[in-house]
Amino acid sequence: MITIKDIAKEANVSEGTVDRVLHNRSGVSTKTKEKVKKIIKKYNFKTNPIASALALKKKFKIAYLIPKYDEQNVFWKFPAMGITKACEEVENYGVIIEKFTFDQFNSLSYLKEFSKLIKGEPDVVVLVPMFKEETIEITKKLESLNLPYIFMNINLEGYNNFSFIGQDSYKSGFVAGKLMCLSLKEETTCLTIQTRSNISNYLAISKRIEGFNDYISSNNIKITNLNLTINLDNLALVKKELNNLLEENQKIKGVYVPSSRVGIISDLIEKNKIKTLHIIGFDTTEKNVKGLENNTIKFLISQKAFNQGYESVLMMSDFLLYKKIPPKKVYSPIQIIIKENVEFYEPNKRSF
Known part of the structure; x- marks a missing residue:
């Protein structure tokens, strides 16, 4: 039948x-x-x-703990959109989705929202483990309650999450390193720009930087790599500092931004300087896509963030409804987006 x-x-x-x-x-x-x-x-x-x-009598609840998004941190809008879209498809099976959002720069906000989440008595939890120490505390609580949980976007090792959905951050950084080396001549300089001070606590970013540096060092390529950490709370100050650095060190021909904020940073660089730079960053936010189209950004590496939210809902629904155990790791693609192919990328996200 x-x-x-x-x-x-x-x-x-x-x-x-x-x-x-x-x-x-x-x-x-x-x-x-x-x-x-x-x-x-x-x-x-x-x-x-x-x-x-009979099916409608049984209700299941999937709780999400994900970062908030705003104009400077727009990336998290797309997983949230994917979750909302998938919610429409599973609600008729008795699956309820609850989203709790935290400030990704505030570990206390992370813990506070988790406290709200756990009071709702979910059946499974999907969380973005932004802060390592606090995630230890959260996962211990989940395990004491025998609540299954998976990680989304950031893959921390050594935990008992039964699945992970997201990109391999190290390999995506490795790909970025190869793109940069193909773009630059040897004996030039590359500038890696970090936009948060607690970089060691934000695993996805640190893994992208590690992969990027490992490609350069493992291939014995003579490119000097400088590092700059900035605070985007004061864009006028960042603009002055960044352009002064580029003026003082004119050997800088590459700029690597291992986050979705590459469009914000490229907008701060003066036009006479940006013409000579090869800028590489992550994610197809509206500002980043505009940078590609304006030739201020050379490459974007995308991970289909919309699909991470969407597929995680379907995966957890299958687990709750049909006891279907998901794969241990569900990797998002490492896709290289350029000006010429960006219009064909993620049509489902744009239409939604």
Whole structure:
């Protein structure tokens, strides 16, 4: 007997999408709706109202602990969008999503939001382990309550999370190092710009820097790498400091920003200086894409952040509804985005 899962597989859509078509709910494109309807008709599929009613009696809760986003930290908008989109697809199966957001520069905010989260008695927890010491405290609490948890975006080792979804930060930094070395001549200088002081506590960034430096050193490439740590709270001061540094050291031909703030930084560099620079950063935020289109940013490395949020909801829903154990690691792609291919990237995120 054919099931909703079989129809979803044949149509190459999610089970939630099939359910929406069956119950004539919004949120499905006309093209997808017609494709699913043809398969339903082909197999003469009928829903079982009794089974549906029983399914709705059982409610499951997935709780998210993720960073807030704002104009300077817009990256986290996209996983949040993915979570919201997936929520629409699983709600009819009795899966409830709760999001708790914290200040990514404030470890106390991280702990405070977790305290709120745990009071809601979730069935599983998805968290972005931004702060290592505090994550130890949080995971001990989860384990004492026998609550399954997974990490999203940042992969800390030595914990009992049963899955991770996100990019391999070290390898993405390694790729960035290769791109920089292909762009620069030897005997030049590259500037790595960090935008937070507690870099050792922010694993994804530190791993990207490690991978970048390892590519240069392991290939014996004669490029000097300088480091600069800045505070984006005072952009006028950063602009002056950065342009003075570029003026004093004109051998700097590459700028590596191991975060989504590359667009903010490229905007601070004077036009007469930026023409000679090869700037590489991460993530396809609106400002970063504009930098590509204006030729102020050479490469962006993206990880499909929208999909991290979206896929994590579906993965955890499958676990709760069907006891399907997810893979230990679900890696996001390491995609190199340039001016010429950016318009074809992540159409689902833009349309949503």
